[in-house]
Amino acid sequence: MKLFFVLSLIFTFHITLKAQNNFDVKLSAQFNYAKEQFEKEEYFDAITEFKRLIFFDACKKFSYSANLFIAKSYSHGGFYKLAEEYFMRAARFSRSPRELYEVKLEALKMYLVSRDESKALNLISEITSRKDFLDFKNESMYWSGMAHLFFDHAEAAKMFFNQITTNEFELFNYVQFLNEICDSISANQKSVGTAKLLSYILPGAGQIYLGHYFSGILSFTWNALSIYLAADAFSSKRDFDGVMIMSLIWYRFYSGNIENTEKFAENFNSKVLNNWLNYLQFEYKGPKP
Amino acid sequence: MKFLAKLFLTFFYVNNLYPQSQFRDSSIYIYPFVKYLFCTGDYLRTSNELQRLIEMNQTSVNEDTLNFLLGKSFQKLEQYEKSDEYFSKFYNSPSPLKGFAIREYIKNQFLNKNDFYFYKLFSNAENYEWMEYFYTLKIAAKLRALSDSEIEKDLMNVRDISRQLFLAQHIAKMRLIEKKDPVTAGILSAIIPGSGKIYTEKYSDGIVSFLLTGIFGFLAYDNFSAGHKFRGWLFSGIGSFLYAGNIYGSIMSAKIFNSEKNDKYRNDLFDGLSKNNFFIDEIIFCP
Numbered sequence: 376m377k378l379f380f381v382l383s384l385i386f387t388f389h390i391t392l393k394a395q396n397n398f399d400v401k402l403s404a405q406f407n408y409a410k411e412q413f414e415k416e417e418y419f420d421a422i423t424e425f426k427r428l429i430f431f432d433a434c435k436k437f438s439y440s441a442n443l444f445i446a447k448s449y450s451h452g453g454f455y456k457l458a459e460e461y462f463m464r465a466a467r468f469s470r471s472p473r474e475l476y477e478v479k480l481e482a483l484k485m486y487l488v489s490r491d492e493s494k495a496l497n498l499i500s501e502i503t504s505r506k507d508f509l510d511f512k513n514e515s516m517y518w519s520g521m522a523h524l525f526f527d528h529a530e531a532a533k534m535f536f537n538q539i540t541t542n543e544f545e546l547f548n549y550v551q552f553l554n555e556i557c558d559s560i561s562a563n564q565k566s567v568g569t570a571k572l573l574s575y576i577l578p579g580a581g582q583i584y585l586g587h588y589f590s591g592i593l594s595f596t597w598n599a600l601s602i603y604l605a606a607d608a609f610s611s612k613r614d615f616d617g618v619m620i621m622s623l624i625w626y627r628f629y630s631g632n633i634e635n636t637e638k639f640a641e642n643f644n645s646k647v648l649n650n651w652l653n654y655l656q657f658e659y660k661g662p663k664p
Numbered sequence: 665m666k667f668l669a670k671l672f673l674t675f676f677y678v679n680n681l682y683p684q685s686q687f688r689d690s691s692i693y694i695y696p697f698v699k700y701l702f703c704t705g706d707y708l709r710t711s712n713e714l715q716r717l718i719e720m721n722q723t724s725v726n727e728d729t730l731n732f733l734l735g736k737s738f739q740k741l742e743q744y745e746k747s748d749e750y751f752s753k754f755y756n757s758p759s760p761l762k763g764f765a766i767r768e769y770i771k772n773q774f775l776n777k778n779d780f781y782f783y784k785l786f787s788n789a790e791n792y793e794w795m796e797y798f799y800t801l802k803i804a805a806k807l808r809a810l811s812d813s814e815i816e817k818d819l820m821n822v823r824d825i826s827r828q829l830f831l832a833q834h835i836a837k838m839r840l841i842e843k844k845d846p847v848t849a850g851i852l853s854a855i856i857p858g859s860g861k862i863y864t865e866k867y868s869d870g871i872v873s874f875l876l877t878g879i880f881g882f883l884a885y886d887n888f889s890a891g892h893k894f895r896g897w898l899f900s901g902i903g904s905f906l907y908a909g910n911i912y913g914s915i916m917s918a919k920i921f922n923s924e925k926n927d928k929y930r931n932d933l934f935d936g937l938s939k940n941n942f943f944i945d946e947i948i949f950c951p
Binding site for chain 1: 876886
């Protein structure tokens with residue numbers, strides 16, 4: 376009887392342990408399979424398998440990684456809103472500052488790719504101000520600089536890159552190069568303010584400054600013609616005609632000329648930036664979104 | 665000894681009872697996962713997993729439930745033809761889900777704006793116990809098309825008070841939708857610039873139109889009278905352009921006015937139907 380009791384006890388204990396082990400093995404296998412799908416860039420299947428893992432993982436052992444992988448898969452597929460939701464879930468299940476930092480960093484990369492400037496900048500300020508992220512200061516400065524570079528704030532980007540001081544930081548060599556890119560962007564871009572000021576003083580001059588000669592001459596001609604008409608009306612003692620021409624015709628051309636200059640300047644600067652972004656996308660060997 | 669041998673055998677059997685197969689390969693695991701996907705609103709993956717489960721042909725779950733869930737998933741994905749495929753399987757089935765499935769099928773025709781087929785189906789459906797439901801959606805389809813032909817006759821066939829009230833309210837609302845005639849708006853603007861815009865309740869646009877056309881008209885007249893032909897022609901040109909634009913703008917404004925009112929009505933109708941779950945009792949799949 377005693378023997379039977381002991382055997383039953385061992386038997387029950389063994390079964391419970393075996394079942395738990397089997398389940399853990401299955402969860403690990405499921406995680407590996409899902410990860411394999413992600414690495415093969417089969418993002419739809421990867422999401423399905425990670426969701427399956429989350430569903431069966433009652434102990435939430437894989438919740439952090441699974442949610443992070445789902446978020447990254449959605450981000451790769453361009454489903455940014457869903458990705459954002461899963462980044463938040465991953466952040467909730469993070470168990471250390473490093474894990475939380477990983478989530479924030481991946482979310483930042485997504486905002487850079489999706490060109491969501493306000494969210495990216497908010498995230499940067501959060502990452503750089505959190506005390507528990509102090510250990511990753513150099514890395515966060517690198518990514519903050521990268522984000523500012525992406526959103527055409529070359530000066531701000533340099534400011535972040537220059538805060539990376541230690542040579543031990545593995546990205547230090549890349550930072551020197553990124554600083555040079557920032558300098559090149561600043562040197563080659565044209566000031567929107569100067570272009571607009573030129574157009575304020577002499578209609579069409581801003582466009583000519585930006586290399587749009589035809590548009591500049593056309594703008595100058597329209598403005599000159601309407602001023603001539605107004606002057607002609609005033610000189611013929613037809614003041615009301617003159618005022619109407621100035622307010623309804625000339626003002627339209629004058630304000631249009633300034634808007635036009637601003638648009639040209641922004642396009643010009645975007646081209647300079649996009650040339651470097653293209654380079655970063657295809658040639659740059661350092662970490663990028 | 666015999667007892668110990670039996671015990672050992674049992675132990676060996678139970679030890680290997682837990683299958684080594686993965687969660688994705690066993691139908692025991694797939695169905696609960698499908699319900700989870702369905703309840704979290706991931707209908708695309710729900711439909712994929714359900715189709716896989718049906719193909720496996722080894723599930724203990726009732727096939728009708730699977731077909732119904734598939735129909736619902738495709739309906740949520742707005743793939744109405746595929747959804748029809750699964751709901752129509754219930755036509756000759758004794759399943760307790762039949763009544764729900766047929767209603768969902770009819771709802772698909774309504775959602776898919778498949779009105780012609782919807783009416784055809786309706787005319788063949790007189791023997792069904794859910795006839796009243798057909799009438800409800802038939803009236804809703806007419807209201808969506810802003811038509812009230814024979815609508816009272818149809819309403820007589822709806823006996824449920826809440827449905828009757830809902831439909832009657834929307835019939836009344838449809839008849840009260842404000843409309844602006846584009847031709848009237850154009851003629852008004854041709855007579856007095858800007859008045860067409862005022863007729864379509866765009867007051868500030870109307871005043872601006874009136875002032876601009878008036879000023880340029882006056883300037884043209886005044887310059888011609890004073891013998892300043894160039895400025896006369898210049899102001900006439902600009903004035904004519906504004907005058908023509910004011911007429912065209914008024915016609916478009918009337919059309920936009922009508923379309924906004926119609927869209928608002930259709931949205932209200934759809935919201936009301938959604939709030940009432942299209943008058944179908946919800947089957948609780950999700951906890």
